[in-house]
Amino acid sequence: MDKQYMIIDGIEVTIEGERNVLELARKAGIDIPAFCYDPELSIYGACRMCMVENERGSLEASCSMLPKAGAVIKTNTAKLRKYRKMILELLLANHCRDCTICPKSGNCKLQEFAYKFNITDVRFPNNSCQLGSQDKSSVSIVRDSSKCILCGKCVRMCAEVQNVGAIDYAYRGSKKKIATAFDGPIANSPCVGCGQCAAVCPVGAIVVKDDADKVWDAIGDKNTYVDVQVAPAVRVALGKELGLEEGTPLMGKLVTALKEVGFDAVYDTSFGADMTVLEEANEFVGRLSGNGKLPMFTSCCPAWIRFAENKYPEFLSNISTCRSPMQMFAPVLKEAYKGDKKHVHVAIMPCTAKKFEGKRDEFKDKDGNPYVDYVLTTQEVIRMIKEAGIDFKALEDSACDNPFEEITGAGVIFGVTGGVTEAVLRYASSDKSEKALEEITYTGVRGFEGVKEATVKIGDKDVKIAVVSGLNNTSVLLDKIKSGDVYYDLVEVMSCPGGCVNGGGQPQAEREARHYRADGLYKADGVEVKKSSEQNTAVVKLLASMDEHKKHEILHVHYKGNK
Amino acid sequence: MENKIDFSVLDQAIIEYGNQEKSLIAILQRAQEVYRYLPKEIFPYLAEKLNLSEAKIFGVATFYENFSLEKKGKYVVKVCDGTACHVRKSIPILEALRKELNLSEVKKTTDDLMFTVETVSCLGACSSAPAVMVNNEIYPTMTPDTAVALIRSLKENN
Numbered sequence: 001m002d003k004q005y006m007i008i009d010g011i012e013v014t015i016e017g018e019r020n021v022l023e024l025a026r027k028a029g030i031d032i033p034a035f036c037y038d039p040e041l042s043i044y045g046a047c048r049m050c051m052v053e054n055e056r057g058s059l060e061a062s063c064s065m066l067p068k069a070g071a072v073i074k075t076n077t078a079k080l081r082k083y084r085k086m087i088l089e090l091l092l093a094n095h096c097r098d099c100t101i102c103p104k105s106g107n108c109k110l111q112e113f114a115y116k117f118n119i120t121d122v123r124f125p126n127n128s129c130q131l132g133s134q135d136k137s138s139v140s141i142v143r144d145s146s147k148c149i150l151c152g153k154c155v156r157m158c159a160e161v162q163n164v165g166a167i168d169y170a171y172r173g174s175k176k177k178i179a180t181a182f183d184g185p186i187a188n189s190p191c192v193g194c195g196q197c198a199a200v201c202p203v204g205a206i207v208v209k210d211d212a213d214k215v216w217d218a219i220g221d222k223n224t225y226v227d228v229q230v231a232p233a234v235r236v237a238l239g240k241e242l243g244l245e246e247g248t249p250l251m252g253k254l255v256t257a258l259k260e261v262g263f264d265a266v267y268d269t270s271f272g273a274d275m276t277v278l279e280e281a282n283e284f285v286g287r288l289s290g291n292g293k294l295p296m297f298t299s300c301c302p303a304w305i306r307f308a309e310n311k312y313p314e315f316l317s318n319i320s321t322c323r324s325p326m327q328m329f330a331p332v333l334k335e336a337y338k339g340d341k342k343h344v345h346v347a348i349m350p351c352t353a354k355k356f357e358g359k360r361d362e363f364k365d366k367d368g369n370p371y372v373d374y375v376l377t378t379q380e381v382i383r384m385i386k387e388a389g390i391d392f393k394a395l396e397d398s399a400c401d402n403p404f405e406e407i408t409g410a411g412v413i414f415g416v417t418g419g420v421t422e423a424v425l426r427y428a429s430s431d432k433s434e435k436a437l438e439e440i441t442y443t444g445v446r447g448f449e450g451v452k453e454a455t456v457k458i459g460d461k462d463v464k465i466a467v468v469s470g471l472n473n474t475s476v477l478l479d480k481i482k483s484g485d486v487y488y489d490l491v492e493v494m495s496c497p498g499g500c501v502n503g504g505g506q507p508q509a510e511r512e513a514r515h516y517r518a519d520g521l522y523k524a525d526g527v528e529v530k531k532s533s534e535q536n537t538a539v540v541k542l543l544a545s546m547d548e549h550k551k552h553e554i555l556h557v558h559y560k561g562n563k
Numbered sequence: 564m565e566n567k568i569d570f571s572v573l574d575q576a577i578i579e580y581g582n583q584e585k586s587l588i589a590i591l592q593r594a595q596e597v598y599r600y601l602p603k604e605i606f607p608y609l610a611e612k613l614n615l616s617e618a619k620i621f622g623v624a625t626f627y628e629n630f631s632l633e634k635k636g637k638y639v640v641k642v643c644d645g646t647a648c649h650v651r652k653s654i655p656i657l658e659a660l661r662k663e664l665n666l667s668e669v670k671k672t673t674d675d676l677m678f679t680v681e682t683v684s685c686l687g688a689c690s691s692a693p694a695v696m697v698n699n700e701i702y703p704t705m706t707p708d709t710a711v712a713l714i715r716s717l718k719e720n721n
Contacts, residue, residue, distance in 0.1 A: 165616025170625045181606060181617035182632075189618070 004069035008052075009076065015069060019043075021062040022050050025075055032075050033084065033113055035202050036151035037063040039511060040497070041160060044152050048087055049113070053077045085117050093124035095203070096133070096146035103142075104204030107508060110149060137185030139359055140193035140352035140504070141206055145177050148205035154178060154197035161497060163472035164307065166191035178205075190310050192471070194303040194495045195352030195377075195504015208352055208505055212380045218344040218373070219262040225341040227265040227401075228258055229329055232273065233350040233415030233500035234378045236520030241382045241507050242392040247516025249524035252397025257385050258348075265401040269347070270411030272329030276300065277410055277423045277533035278543060279555050280322040284424070284490060288461065293318045295466075295481065295488040298420050300324045302357035303495035305559060307471050312478055321556040325414060326354060327363050330371035331554040332542065333404070344373045348381050350415065350503030353495070362557045377505025406538040409525035416518040417469040417499035418445035418452060421492045426532040428458045437531055446522075448498050448515070451477060453488075464488045470497040568604045572597045573612070582612055587623055591630055600634040628683075636672050636679035638717055641696040642710075645685030648693040656693055657682060659707030663714055677721070678714065 005012045008025050018024040020043065025032050035047035045064040052062045052073045059080070062073075074080075092114060099105050133146035152169065155178060159165045166189040170179035180189040198206040218226045235251040244250065255266045280298070287296050299305065299320040308315055322328070326347050337343045347354065357363065358372040365371060376384075385392055399405055410426050413419035425440045426432075443454040445465070450473035454465045466488045468474050474493050480486045496502045501517035509517075525531070534540060543551070576593040580586035590609065594601055601624050610617045624630045642648075642657045660666070660680050664673050672679040688694040691703030695710055702713060 159616065159619070165618055168616060168618035168622040170618075170622045172626045179618065179621070181621040182603065183621075190616070 006067050006069065007072040009074055015067045018067050021052060021065040021067055021073065024067045025052075025062060030075055032062055033116075034063060035109055035113075035149060036153060038153055038156070038200055041153060041156040041200075044156065047149070047151055049084055051080060051083060053080055059083065081117070084113075085119060088114055088117055088119050089122050089124065091149050092119065092122045093126050094128055095126075095149065096129035096144070097126065098129055102147070102204045103207045103210065104147075104201075108204060109202035135186050136209070137187035138191060138193065138209065139187075139355045140191075140195055140209055141186070141198050142209050143178075143186060143206050144204060147203050148178055149203055150176060150178070151202060152178075153200040153202065154206055157196045157200050158191075161470050161472055162192070162194060162196060162307075162495065163311075163475045164190055164192055164194075167197070192303040192306040192310070192495065193353035193356045193504075194471070196496060197504075198352065199502070199504050199506070199508060208377050208379050209355060210380055210383075211355070211374050211376060212384050215344075215346055215374050215376060216384070218346075221342075223341055224344050225264050225337060225339055226262070226344045226346060227267065227333060227337070228263045228346040228348060229267045229269045229272065229326065229333065230254060230258070230348045231269040231326065231350055231354075231415065231500065232412045232419075232521060232524075233503060233506070233517065234348050234381070235524065236415070236501060236517040237350060237378050237506040237509075237513075238382060238392075240509070240513070242385065244393060245516075246509065246513050247518075247520035249520045251524070252399070253392060253395040255398040255400055256395045257388075257390050257392055258381075259398065260390050260395075261384055261388050263346070266398075267329065267333065267404050268400045268407050268411075269325050269329060269349075270407040270414065271404045271536070271539065272325030272327075272332075273411035273414040273423070274408055274533040274536040274539040275328045275332075275543065275555065276322055276325045276414075277420075277427055278539065279328070279551070280320050280420075281424050281427050281533075283320055283322060285458075288458075288463070288489065295491050296320055298490075298492045299557075300414065300420060301353070301494050301500075302351070303353035304471070304474065304493045306353065306356070307474070307495065309559060311475070314482075315478060316559060319559070321558060323363075323555055323557050324354075324357065325411070326372060326375075327357065327557070328555050329404075330363070331365070334365070334371055336403075345371065346374045346376060347372045348376050348378065350378050350500045350506045351375075351496075352377060352504040354505075362559065377503075379505055379507055382507065403538060406530075406536050407528065408530040408533055408536050409528035410531060410533045411536070412525045412528060413521055415500040416521050417448065417494050417497075418467045418492065419499065419521070420494075421445045421454075421465055421467050421490070423533060424490075425456055427534055428456075429532075432532055432535075448518070450497065463490065465490045465492070467492045469494040469499055471495050568598070568602050570605070570608055573605060573608060577612055582614075584613060584615060587613060587615065587620065588627075591620075591624060595630055598634075599637070599639075600631045603632075634672065634676060636677050638677060638697050639679045639681070640714070641681055641683045641686065643684075643686045643688065643692070643694045643696070644682040645689065645692075647689035648686075651692040653682075653693040655707050656695065656705050656710045659711050660714065663711045677718070 004015045011028050013028040032050045034050040036044045043064050045061045050062045051059045052075050055072050128146045135143040167178050218224050235249050236247050238250050239248040240246040258266045297319045355375045358375040363371050410423035422445045444452050450470050452467040456463050468477050498514045502514040576590045580589045606617045644653050664678050666680050686694050688701050695702045695705045
């Protein structure tokens, strides 16, 4: 068949199965403005910013318009400009415009469009900033209904991608808002804290809860020793915000920056990840030989744990009892500090749900103090670096502190979907040659598909593995496992689509960015000489020094569930 | 809550309309009819049965004026305030009813849960304006006096 074209702003654009005219135009390099459209969510058509004009002069929303061969449209006409300006003016009339003190300032679509469309005056009165519009009940996110433009991305993300459905539209007309059931605090809802709503919110209506002030206070107190661990996915998500390329692995510079910020010691959570690999692999081998339930689910992702507690409590005993790398490493660091100052331990994570994990009762010492005192997200630490006036680009690389500076590539790739599995497979593989390790990458564990499957020989047994990211994908898989349609021995679950590189605490980015970030992690893995967790001699030595009781106490956890 | 919620009402409605998302409104209507409001307890129950989130059901329940999250009276008195009724003086009827029952714009239901007084935008009975509807019955060409008399007779009948 001949190629089919659509003529957009005089450009012939080939139709290649695009979902809508908006995507087609973007392919041609025409950036049609939109608030409510997201390529990975269902089409909602609410904001009307993406309207285009056809030959007859009538307007249609390009997000909900199918590409049609021969059709001629324009995306920037006097009429469209007038309409878009009107839409913006109306949104701005109903939006709390305290931009200078808004956490989203500089990264807000409404701010960006108001500037681009030259809105310098709003004709309508505005009394949107109101006390009580904020919901600060969650430890992960802060919601502010006075900033909401009702684009509904959060609702679709929560329901379609995560199958959580904590929030939805409520009420009607001018009273319409995004609300939990009975409009209660989000902390009392089924919210798992994944922060994906904040990751898609175009304005400041849902943002990551900021705990940086508490960390600054600890750093500023000379009687307090503050050390920090940095998760794998953080190092590849800093670049763009700090003047470098998206996806570049920047752990070396980050260590220097954190020292300049004032942390006494900096560690890499990859060390904890190596501990997790060894413990979890042992547990898995145990389960394979009849010691515990199969399939075994990975346990690193706190939003997944919460999701299982809420919706699939019957699978709780299938989840590995291994703590997450953050929570394995933290008690080790707490014990290692022998100084006489007060010890505050901070973790920098790509993840808003880790803030919740940090506060769980399961991760407190005998005196009720949390092993991780504060969890900061990548977003918060970027702001701290900027606040400290550090020229990040110009920094030299530094190494992490002794005695936990040794890491492996296996620990680094924990931050991307399939990474945990690949790390376990590297450990389980008896052949550590480059070729053998490369073959593991071809088993199908890499890539951004929501569900990946692989069958791997461990010893003389064929082990069936599934790697899933996104909680809706997870739900579908769990239902199939429950009904007996599929069988797996090991299932890796990450709540955020694509894994931690795309976590709710990472700087907001276009969808392509996660590919750069994942590539960055594989690049960082590439430069590590040691590829497999058992090659981490410090980890092996540490684990060997613990007896079973000790291991049980600080490396494992039994979630009690919340019902 | 004085009574325990009888979920069999919902089970019956689910059997009739099917346990699917599109049956939600019909099921909620049945619940509203039987309980005279949508009790909080039915939200998790329906969420589970219909595989919907509670937030979604709450959204539907708050979208439609006809659903109420608060218990309504035995007699729901709807004073039509559509254009036809309005120009034929429906507001004095509303005021007379509120005065008679000690109700207001905010307080819509009497403490004994006998009467709820609310306005509707059009009952579709414009030829009988001004009209009042009590439960499912239309009372045509009302005046403040006949409306109050109606309420009193309903009280006596109880």
